[in-house]
Amino acid sequence: MEFENITIVGLGTMGHGIAQTIALAGGNVRAFDSDNAHIDQLHKRISDNLSVMMEAEAIAEVSVSEVLDRITCFESQAAALDQADFVIEAIAENLHVKQEFFASCEACVAPEVVMASNTSSFPVTAISQGLQYPSRVINTHWFNPPHVIPVVEVIPGTKTNLDTIERTTKFLKELGKHPVRIHQELPGFVLNRLQVALFREMLDLVGRGVISAEDLDIAVRGSLGLRWAAVGPMRVGDFGGWDILTKVYEVLASEIRSDIQLPDVLVRMQAEGKLGLKTGQGFFEFPEDDQQRVIADKDRKFMAWAKVLRESYEV
Ligand SMILES: NC(=O)c1ccc[n+]([C@@H]2O[C@H](COP(=O)([O-])OP(=O)(O)OC[C@H]3O[C@@H](n4cnc5c(N)ncnc54)[C@H](O)[C@@H]3O)[C@@H](O)[C@H]2O)c1
Structure with missing residues (x-):
């Protein structure tokens, strides 16, 4: 794969599904979240997702334990960033928090390591402001649930270089995603x-x-x-x-x-x-005692349509 060791910081709604997608494609994931509860739940969440996806035939049969073995959780951000070739940030949607994260990340990784945000609203040009190497910062905007939805918007900042764009795009394709390049940093992207x-x-x-x-x-x-x-x-x-x-x-x-x-x-x-x-x-209406069934039903429908789409992209 284009990147061997991928660090994911923030393991909530988006981060856990991104981690799953990368590990399923064969990447080594190094994961961190500031909330221990998210770290503790990560393997169970991904294992449950994989079971549902196999049952829905959205993915081929895989060994869940082999996928989980490729995901290592760390107790500190610095430890998770050690050896990273590619970093994905899926933390709180707060510009200041994201700027702080990227600054602390830059202090831990080599200048050639690509650093991607999953922000839904901020330009990466703003997120990477003040960094020493903003040319390797890019926005990869995944959609929820990230392990099911095929498209990822790829939005470079004004300082992002071509190498970062090309390597990120190649990597997303290796994950089985459909990266779509956005050519201007407009609010809401496209x-x-x-x-x-x-x-x-x-x-x-x-x-x-x-x-x-x-x-x-x-x-x-x-x-x-x-x-x-x-x-x-x-x-x-x-x-x-x-x-x-x-x-x-x-x-x-x-x-x-x-x-x-x-x-x-x-x-x-x-x-x-x-x-x-x-x-x-x-x-x-969504009665409380029926919500899990409704969510699982919705996810199954997403997976069924994503499967049809995947096949239709291929012809
Ligand atoms: N939820 C969506 O539908 C969606 C879709 C596309 C993009 N996004 C974007 O993805 C990012 C994550 O969203 P989410 O829905 O997964 O949020 P979430 O609240 O479910 O998860 C965020 C996780 O980040 C952790 N976190 C927060 N600050 C941190 C820090 N400084 N260091 C380490 N961990 C930290 C939290 O503990 C939490 O587990 C946001 O930027 C959001 O805008 C969300």
Whole structure:
């Protein structure tokens, strides 16, 4: 592999799945988290994930113990960073905390070691400000669950060099991921911008009672979602014809939401504490005693579609 020893710092929602992906692909993972509970749970979490993935045939049968043997947890960040060829940071989403991490990391590793952030919002140019070698810092933006979702956005900072971009991209491909290069450091990169654009309109429509939440999910899954997953929205446009789509665009551009107010329904849901699964109620109900089943069912669906996608990328 492009990198032999990969240090992961932060073993929460994202870090544990990234560690799993790397170990499954044959990399040696050196893991650290400032919270011992996350270190203690790491092997069990990954072992459970691997069992579910094998059962869902999302991955080939593997020896779980062999995968876990490639993941070593350390009691200090410095020990985890020792011998690292590649570092991935998946710690708290706080610019100051991330800057501190990268500064302390730089003090422990050789100048050629690539240092990647998994930030969802900060430009790596800001995260790497003040470092001696910012040319080896890059953002690899994984999606949750990281061991299932194929795409990783790759966003270089203004000082990131080509070698860092190329080696990181090669490494992600070796992990079985689909790295997608983003050419400018915009807030939200690309995919979160698209997601928010859709959220704005869909929350407005559901909030105004134009369509129910249930029907909106059914409608998108069986039309836009299917087409986007099968060929991608840019090709959907090419197939549909941009002359027609230009006319549709002209009619609708002034009709759809374009302001920066939070949709009323979102404000209401916040006030009522309806935050989704975590509070037992969002647009749908999630009784506490059924939540594990619902999550496992959702993960199985993700895996089944990811498998179809993997095969369709290959042809
Ligand atoms: N959750 C998502 O859907 C998602 C998606 C893409 C990117 N991200 C980004 O990934 C990063 C991690 O997010 P998460 O959802 O895994 O968070 P999380 O809270 O689940 O995990 C963060 C982990 O980092 C540890 N940690 C915090 N500060 C630390 C430090 N200084 N040193 C060592 N360990 C530290 C915490 O103990 C925790 O275990 C964030 O930057 C987040 O924005 C999250």
